[in-house]
Amino acid sequence: MNIGQEVLLLLKDEITEVEYKRYIKQLTYDIEKSTSSLAVFYAPNPLVAKWIKSKYSEKIAHLFEIKGGTKVAVSVSL
Numbered sequence: 001m002n003i004g005q006e007v008l009l010l011l012k013d014e015i016t017e018v019e020y021k022r023y024i025k026q027l028t029y030d031i032e033k034s035t036s037s038l039a040v041f042y043a044p045n046p047l048v049a050k051w052i053k054s055k056y057s058e059k060i061a062h063l064f065e066i067k068g069g070t071k072v073a074v075s076v077s078l
Contacts, residue, residue, distance in 0.1 A: 004029025
């Protein structure tokens with residue numbers, strides 16, 4: 001399991017199961033394009049990408065900081 005997957009599992013404990021299944025579970029972490037300062041995720045459609053960016057990107061970045069020790073920017077693309 002990579003750090004992106006671990007962060008999403010941590011997020012699962014902080015949000016409702018419905019939101020996790022509807023939005024977070026659909027994200028894919030790109031370990032090859034991610035760096036120590038950027039976490040790259042892919043969403044299946046524009047609606048999910050927009051929702052994640054507006055509702056969860058700050059929380060995801062915070063969990064990366066807790067888990068990895070560095071602050072990252074979160075990118076959600078299609």
